[in-house]
Each structure stands twice: as C-alpha cells, then as structure tokens.
Amino acid sequence: MDKNQATGLILFAAVILVYSLFFASSPELPAVEETLPQTESQISATVQDSPTDVLPDSLIDAQRTSRFGLLAPLTTGTASDIVLENDKISVTLSSKGAEIKQVILKEYKSWDQQPLALLDEQSSNMSFTLESTKGNVNMADLYFSPELTEVANEGVKTQTLTLSARTGAGQIVHTFSLEDGSYVVKKRMEIDRFQGLFTGNALNLTWEDQVKAQEKDLGESRRQTRLNYYLASESYENLGAGNDPEEEQAAEPVKWIGFSQRFFTAGIIADSVFQNVSLAQTTPTDSSIVRSMKASLAIPLENGRADFSFYFGPDKYNTLKKVTDGFEENVDMGYFFVSWVNKYIVVHLFQFLEKYFNNYGIIIILIVLMIKLALSPLTYKSYIGMAKMRVIKPEIDELKEKYGDDATKMQQEQMKLFSQLGVSPISGCLPLVLQMPFLFAMFFFFPNAVELRQESFLWANDLSTYDEFIKLPFTIPFYGSHVSLFTLLMTVSQIIYTHFNNQLTTATGPMKNLGYIMPVMFMFILNSYPAGLSFYYFVSNVVTFGQQALIKLFVDDAKIRAKVDESKVKNVNKKKSKFQQKLEDAMKAADNNRKK
Template identity: 45%
Template sequence: MDKNQITGLVLMLALMTIYFQFFAPEVPEQPVETETIETAAPAAVQQAKISNTTVSVAEDSLTSALHKERYGVFAPFATGEAEEVNIENESVKIVLSSKGGIVKRVELKDYLTYQKDPLVLIDRNSSQSDLLLASNYKPINVSELYYQVDYRKLKVEGEDSLTVSFKVALDNGRYLEHKYTLGGTGFQLRYEINLVGMDGVIDNQDAQLTWVDNMKNVEHTLKESRAKTTINYLPIGGDFDDLGISEGAESETIEQGLKWFAFKQRFFSAALIAENKISKATLSTYVDTSDSTTVKSGTAVLTLPIGDLKTGKGQYQYYFGPNDYTVQKKVVDGFEQNVDLGWFIFRLVNKWLIIPIFNLLEGVISNYGVIIIILVFVIRLILAPLTYKSHMSMAKMKVLKPEMDAIKEKHDGDMQKSQQETMELYRKAGINPLSGCIPVLLQFPFLLAMFNFFPNSIELRQQAFLWATDLSTYDNVLNLPFEIPFYGSHVSLFCLLMTGSTLLYTWSNSQMNTQMQGPMKSMQYMMPIMFLFFLNSFSAGLTFYYFVSNIVSFGQMALFRKFVDEDKILKVMEENRKKNANKKKSKFQLKLEEAMKAGEEQRKQKTKKKK
C-alpha cells in the first residue's frame, strides 16, 4: 500500500465519521411517555457506539498502515504486551523481555553497591540495545517487536542449564529467534540470533547491533572509578586495546573487526563475545561530569555478519560480572586483560607470583589484612637473597670508605683521577661497583607490580581492616575543610605510616651506603614525600602493604648486620688485593674508564666555555 492509498483511506474514514455525526436521519418525535423515553435512550447509546467504533476502526487502520510501512512483513508483531522472564543461577539474576527479546536487567548476587544495595549492573534505564536488519533495502529495528516466549524453567544451578527462546514466526516455518542459555554457575549468558528461512525476507546486508550502556556508579569514589572506566576490546588478529581513560569523548573504529569488547568499569564489566567475529565496530565513550549516578557512557555500534545469522553461526556470549582475574581467564583468550595488572614485566610478576600466592592465602584465611601481612613476609623471603647481596655490597663499601675518602682528599678538584683511582681500588679489592645496584633494580618489578595489583583487586572490595572500611580504596581518618593540591581533602593514616616508615628506612640505609654523596643523598628523601601526595588517594591495601614491607625490611636489616663481620670482609679484600695486583683490567673496567674520561673531558669543555 503506497502513500496515496493510505491518504485516500484516511479521507474516506474521516468523511464517514462527519456524515454520521452531522447528517444522519433524525429519529421521529414520539409522545412523551415513560415507554418512549425508555426506548429512546438505547437508540442514542447505539448511535454513540457506532460513531466511536467508526473512529476506532479508522485509528486502527491508520496504525496498521503505518506499521506495515515501517516493519513490512513484521507489522503484525509491532503491537502486543511485553512479558518479562526472570532467570537466575548461582551468580546472577537476569530479566529478559519479550519486547525486543533483549536483556533488560542484570543483578550480581554476591556483590553490593557502596550503599549496600543489590548491585544491578544494567537495567532498562541505563542500557539500551537495538538490532537493525535490512528488509526490502530498508532497515527494521527488530528490537521494537513483540516476540513469543518459550521456556521450561527459570532457575538453574550446578552443571545444569536453562534456555529461553523469543520468536517472531512467519508462515512456512520461517522465523526470527533470540535464544538465551544460562549455565548453573558463572556470569556468562549464551546468546544466539537465528534467521531461519528468511532469505526472501531479510536482505543479504550485514546486521547492525547498537548497545548503549550508561555505566552505573556502584562505588564510593566516583573520581577513582572514572579513571579506571573505559571500553576494552580485542581486534581480530590484533592485540588487546582500549579507548583510554580520559574524561573527554573518546572514539575508535575497528575496521578489521572484533573478537570481543567490554564496557569495563573498575571492578565490573558488561561484555559481548563473538564465537566467530564482529565484522566491524565503532566504540565511543564520554563523561557527563554533572551526572554523579553515571560513571561513563559507552556506545558500541557493531556490524554482525548476516551470513552467520542465517546459517546458525550467529552465536555470542554476554559476560555480566566481576573483573576477577581467576574468573575472566576462563571466559575466552585475552579476556582476563580486563584486570589491569600493569605493563609486561609487572603483569608477569602479578600473574605468575602475586595472584597465585594471594589466592592460596585467600583459601585458608578470611581476614584480608592478615593476608596482606603474610603476603609481605612471603615476598620479602623470596627477595631475601637479593636484599642480602645488596646489603653485603654496602658493607664492603663501608669498609673501604676510609681509603675512598683518602683518594678524594689526595685528588681534590680532579674528579677524573679520583674516579680512576677509586675504580682501581674496587678492582684490586674484588668489588663490583654495580653489585649493590643490580639487586635493588631486580626488586623493582616486585615493588611496582603492587601498584596495579591492590587497586584493581576485587577481592579487597568492601573488605574492612582496622580503621579502613574498604581496603580497595583509601582509608579516611580525617576530612579536611579545604583541599591541598595533589594531596586531596582527606587524610589517609596508612599512607602517613608508610611515608614515615619509608623515611626512617631510607635514613637507616644511608648509614650503610657510602657511595651516595652530595645532593643525591638529600634527593633520596624526596621520593617518600612525593609518594605521600601521590598515594594518599590510593588503595588502603597498597599503602598498608608498603608500611608492613618497611617494617619487615627493618627486621631483615638488623638480622643481616648480625651476620656481617666487617673484619672478615676486610681480610678477604686484602687477600683479593694480593691476587689482583698484577691482574689485567677487564673489558668492562676499560670501557667504564673510557666513559669516565669522556665525561670529564666534556665537563672541562663546558667549564672553559663558561669562562
């Protein structure tokens, strides 16, 4: 039916309505009797019914025509009543709707918001999805249709599973189906789109799925949550990537297609994973800073291969769940990267050492503060050989300090000669000047890996210890009436304790380290002060870990000193001098001396230019 036919039908219906309202034959007047009054009333009512029915028929016909124009063969399914289907397993409660055959609401059973309300990851107000299919070269939003529902059970557990099917069935066995399968455990919802016998109805044009997720604020610290919220994705044949964490609008088009993408918040994700592929995707995020109920808004415009949907390969998985490394690594390859474990070397330390130890302790201990304390002891024990080697290097330098001071006094003002003679002293005494630095550098990946592990560990979320109510965020013992730049408007006691113990440890260590002189000796105290500002708003679990680590390091240092005999070290070095008296310099020593000479020469040239 074209537009001219629709217009003619509407005019005809309008003329009929006007005729019955104004030009219908009048009913002859009758004597006013009780019997006449009683028969006249039904006639008037009947006339009104005819008029209303006519208008209703006209409206229905117009709506039907509009639906036919908009939805084509799917027009009969454009009206109806939405039915909600509530399914659940041991981990999630999910509401599906027959209008659109979509996921309407997801609640995670074992988690709460910071206000201790049930954690609803998505609902109809925050999430919207639309599936567009082409029919007769015209896009039809099949998410606006009303589907027939078929299911057998609504709750499942263990190894069992349940299936819910939403169908729009045409004639001759042709139908469009959204099919959901939920296992007894876990956070994955299997999703299938099936176009059965629809070759003459649906064009061979790829489908478009648009998913908008206004990610709900479920944490206490909105600023920290926004800094860790983005869209992560894995391109076909590419490496894991994300849109970045800036508060400005971000957008990326992935032409080669995706294996999966995730609306990733700090501790939770809503994701779509393709069994085959998503042909193309445009992903974007933006922040409305005036809306404190939404962390970020994300949009994914996805191109789904129509061939997959028509041949039973339109198979996907939704993931609605926590950013838990142990859980996510079982979902699909690379999906565990939604848990930010840091750069390559730090990720390796977290993946192969920190997480296994933490999970082992978590299985036998319920108090996460105690777990952190034990974790410190385990890590310090593993690093003990490196720490001991570094301590021994500093002890050797301390023994040589009188001779080093004599060399500096002898060559006062001539840095090149002073350095050359000092290096000769090291060589004869059998000391590698880098032996103290290398063990410290080797410990750095373990130290910095914690920067990613603790702030992103969902296990610490809402876990209290001592005065900290939540180890995943900062411990707040005092709110300031003003804000200090780079520090904030609160006081973290764990951060203060960490800073104080770090300053004390640095001072104690400097008593042994005779190599660090001049400005560098003062600069080493700046780092703890910087960390005071930088870590004040970080996870209480992180600052507590560093505080305990400093205390354990004091104990290690005291223990090592008991085993260090300076007289014995001096005796060994004297024997080394006799052995190395006529020994040639190594290639490394020669190159080091050349570098020192070149540096001294450059320094002299600069001094001459200034003069």
C-alpha cells in the same frame, strides 16, 4: 426529529460506512520516504495525533502492514519480563524485542549497599536491527513468546530462555542460556524462512551504556574505566582512560568488546568476529555516571543464524582468562615489565590464600612475607654489597682528598681501587633494582583488585579505597581533604628505614637527602590511593627493616674487611679488563673534550 433531519443522519452514516469500507479494502496511504520504518510507538503516536483521536483497527493494521510487511502480525502483543539467573547473576529480559533490561550481580553491592545493577533500562540500551525490503527492522518493535527451561548435564544446571515470534511466513527465535557458576550469557538468533524479506547478511547492534557509578571514589573509578576491544589479529586495544571524548573505527574485525569499569565489565564476545566496529566514549558531568560508552557493530549471519555471548561480571583476572582469548586484558595489570609479577605471582598467591583466610589484611601480610622470603637472597647480597662499600670508605675518602679536584682521575682511581679490593659499587644496588618490578607491580594490582572491594581491616572500612582516618575541613593541594593513616604509617616507616639504611651505606649529600624526600612525596601521592596499597608498603618496610636487622646480627664487618684485604693482596698485579680499559679510555677522551 423531522423527515429532513432523519434523512441527513442516514446519509451521514452512509458516508462514514462507505469511507471505512474504502480504507479497509484498499488503503490510500501517504507517500513514504526512504527512511526507517515506523516503530510501534510511532504508529501509536500517529493514531493519537489523528483528528478523530481513534482510528479504526483496520487502518492501524494497514499501516503496520505497510511498514513491516510479513512481520506486521509480530508488532502487536503484551510485553512481559522473564528472569534468567544462576548463583552469580540475575538477567531480566523482556518478551518485547528480546531485550536485556537489567543485570544484577548477586555477590556484590554498590558503595551504598544497594543491589549492584551492572545494567538497567535507564542506563543501557541495545538496539538490534536487520536490513529488509521495508528498511531497517528493529527487534524492539516485535513481540516474542517466552519459554524458560532448565536442564542438568553432568551436575551443571543450565537455564535456557527461548523467545520466538512466528507467523505463517516464518519465525525469528532468540535463545539465551546461562550455566550455574558462570557470568557468561550465550545468545543465538535464528531466522527461519521469511523468503525475500531480509536483504542483509548481518545482525546490526548499537549498544549505548551509561556506566553507573558503583564506587564512592568517582575520580578513581573514572581513571580505571575504559572501553576495551580485541582485534581478530590478537591485538588488545582501548580508547584510553582519560576524560577527553574519544571515538575510533576498528581497522579490522574484532573478537570482543568490553565496557570495563574499575571492578566490573559488561562485554560482548563473538563466536567468529564482529565487522564494521565503531566505538566512542565520553565523560559526562553527571556524577552518577562514570563514563558514556557506545559500540556499533555487525554480527555476521550464517544461514540465518548469529551466535555470540555476553559477559556480565567482576574483573577477576583468572575468571576473565577463561572467557575467551585476551579477555583478561580488561584488568589493568600494568606495563609489560611489571605485569608478569601480577599475572603469574600475585594473582595466584591471592587465589591460594583466599582458600584458607577470609581477612584480606592478613592475606596482604602473608603475601608480603612470602615475597620477602623469596627475595631474601637478593636482600642479603644487597646488604653485603653495602657493607663492603662501608668498610672501604677510608680508602675512598683518601682518594677524594688526593684527586678531589680532578673528577676524571678520581673515577679512574676509584675503579682501580674497586678492582683491587674485589668490590663492585653496584653490588648493593643491583639486588634492589631486581626487586623493583615487585615494588611497582603493586601500584597496578591494588587499585584494580576486586578482591579487596568493601573488605574491611582495622580502621579501614574498604581496602579498595583510601582509609579516611581524619576528615579535614579544607582541601590541601595535591593531598586532599582527608588523612589516610595507613599512608602516614607507610611514610614514617620509610623514613626510619632510610635513616637506618644510611648508616649502612656511604651515601652523602643529595643522595642521602633524597631518601628522606621520596617518602614525603609518596605521602601526597598515595593519600587517595587504596588503603590496601599503603598497608602493603607499610608492612613491606617493617619486614625489610627486620630482615636487615637480622642480617646485621650475623654479618661481622671485621670479617668483611679481612676478605677485602685478602682480595687486595691477590689482585695487586691484576691486569685491567678490556671493559675497564675501554671505560677508562672513554673517560679520558671525554675529559680531553671537556678541557678543549
């Protein structure tokens, strides 16, 4: 190496040294637009994209300071996973961002018998941000130091995970706690000092969740999956269960939000309220995803502190009811005129019988017997009403022959006859109508009963979905590509019951045939419904048939006829009631208008 080369290398080294010192003492950074601060990953990308491949640590530190200010020291560290768990759930959290990475429900399995992950890194993302003088600070850019403790209070163990990030200027602490036997994870975030850094008065959350398919029947899962929320005014709302994209801005503060699928819910619950809530959901084409849901909200900060909770668990009505006001609405119990049957009767019957029986087929049979026994007085009155109509059929036939061409006169004479004989034409129907809420309530209970999930009975492997007794090589429109044996048994039993019932009534023509058409229609409708529902109706038909056969043994038509004749003699001079007179007047007026 000659003198000139050596001199050149020394000068070149001196330039590099001066350049590094210049950047270390007073960094000349590019102008920053009024946008979000760069995240740790973006800073890394900047470093990787630089012409020299590796920039000095001093330059990286300067960039962090520019982007995060007093929080810059918290943007470096090593991420680790910590598990918070009890006998019900396992929650995996990361020390980077204090993020919930995964939630496993220990008591349940997915339809393919894998651990049931209600949330995981691929399907769910919670982004917590705070407004600051440096723009929005994402908690995911900060590293926290974990400390896991466990305490027992009055025999109840509670695990607490404290994730803290400290500098000389202040600290941010996330605290998660989970009690034994609970599906509720309580969270608290506290900001201590950092004077003048944070400018907002709320912790902002954007939660995106790709609700994973946990059941074999994707179609039924999508029908029962919806984004629910509960307003501060105690009004329950949802975005619906249809396939169309939906989004909504809550008009008032919200108490809780639930990403509710068919049998499970992931929800967030406010200690006070959530502000500025916007919600959205769509149905993706990916068959591994039931629905895509998103919620954006602001959690008020009071003295630098925000308290709220998460629920990760099954949609059991009594369990949800203990979480917070209105949270049980995540279980669809039906419309108001039938929901009371499920909420106050069926749910409690299931809960009671589960203590003594572990076979849900037996539990369904016992529930049918209990409900039928409780409704037996109505069944008896219905049978007697039909029996009275049957014994006076000769009188009705006479009226038809005499006034068959005059419908108005026929109706008037029939009402007169019923009044004299002490018979009500609706006496046989009214008790059946009173039983209808119990009949329709089951259409909502069984498709949403997590208790039946993956419970087998006879040939049905899972009572919460259809029993595929025969797999068809083709698809029948409105029916499907399988044969449900429980649905077939229900259809056959209903047809037999209809035939038996027609012998007891005076039904003729279309009304008589309707009883045979309805079971066939239900065969198509219920073929893809839960096997538990079809089995319930099959057992119900068998028990009802047995009830009527038993009542028939103790009811003598001759005695009923004698009572009818006795009423006829007693009411021979009976005056028309005001209601009957008004009804006749209305019929006459209608007939006159028709003739005109």
